[in-house]
Amino acid sequence: MSRFPSYLQSIPRWLSVYLPLGILIYPLLLTVPGLNWEEGLYREYGLVENLTALFLAIALVLFLRTAIGPESLLHRAWLVFLALGSLLFLGEEISWGQHYFHWVTPEELKTLNRQGETNLHNMRGGLEFFFTKIAREGLSFGTIVGGILVPLYLRKRRSEFAPGTLLFWLWPPLGGWLAALLSATVRLPNTIAHEFGMADGRLPKFIGEDIGEMKECFLALFILIYAIAQFRMSRRASAG
Template sequence: MNKWYGHPVFVVAALINVFVMGLAIVWSGDQAALWRLLVEDGIVEWMQFLCFAVTSGLLAFAAVEHWQRVRRIDLVLLALAGMSLVVALAALEEISWFQRILHIATPDYFVQNNRQGETNLHNLAIGKSGSIHKTILVKLIVLVGLTHNIVLPLLARTRPAIRTFVEKFGLYLPPLWPSVLYVALVILSNVAVDHPRKGELSETFGAMHYLTSVFAAYFLGVNYGRPPIFENLTDRRRVATLFGMLLVFLLLTGWLLSAGAGAGSYLAIHPDGGKG
């Protein structure tokens, strides 16, 4: 699709991310509302889980489709299956493996070594005040995110061999304008929002961006040189419309889950809203 705005699915994702950013700015003067947005089991954390869960499912589906086409284990299959597993783990880590939802007591090891006293790995303590998330993962995400979303797409504009090389390993490069918007929103959220958990906004923007770019590349062939899952133009148009509706539904579902799955009770137990 050669329209100036690219593919409509990116427009829907961008509007949702801008909406969440707008909420954070509007609610900056209302700490109770801002906590509701950013707290554990709040709106943005449920959005992250839902986006990661759907992304993992899409990647697993793409892996199965690739296997059915080639009937052999190759780099593309391993990449798709591996990314599906990693994203599934990220989804489960976001909600501490359903611990709070199922009211499961935290094991002694995590009580002593987890910064939030929860059953997850990314908040395990490192040193006196650090954690795996803050000390390692954040830096890694920034490096990989800028390379994948800005550096490589820019270089690929004049060196198409870069895109071909990336796709050889089962990966893809997202279109540039959604990536620039994603990075801009991350910067804006860190500058415009004064809150100890403002980093949750960056994670939500990234989860929505990657959900959309994974779908666009592997299922629709947007900015992707290999044959997409939906090769027929009419099928791509129909499934893209359904996907746009799904994105809006995920926002609604995240909002409903935050109201009914414990954000309020979490704040009552942890007035500081958690540390990671």
């Protein structure tokens, strides 16, 4: 097992800082005349949506690859759970392939789905509320607590855990702090604009009415960073 716990695993700066900042700046670039290549493009085919899918696909592979290594059955079960969660997030994000393969939604499902797609998170009623409110906001809250507050507390206390124990491998790396923070706060400009009646058509794409796509992108990036930390621990364990 790696000498360093999961929350102290190093993450490249380009991934932990520069990439989330680039994603944050991207909507502003689309407001520059001549640079908005997404104008007239269905939002599901835009950069933010496809980055979200890419992050989740890579995370899924890493979680599955890492699940082979740990001796702890609990650790393996956790990694499989994370892989299944990534698969669900990815599948819903791309409507289980409909965005790329363009199949026609069955009429029975189309009448129940707010956007006429083959996914669960746009189903009218309880499912939509669960995915868009409980699951997404719960995940965002978890990234702040588990990805920033707890790791900072443990690092400040210089806590030490035996390799292979629960607290050694459980917590996400501190390298995901910016993605976690942005996932929790990126909605603020839109919320403030709504309070002053300034939101309609005045905010850039993804900062305005498509803000949910930005939030999901940062959440997916955080999941990828967590997957990389778990994979690195596994690689160092096998090398050591």
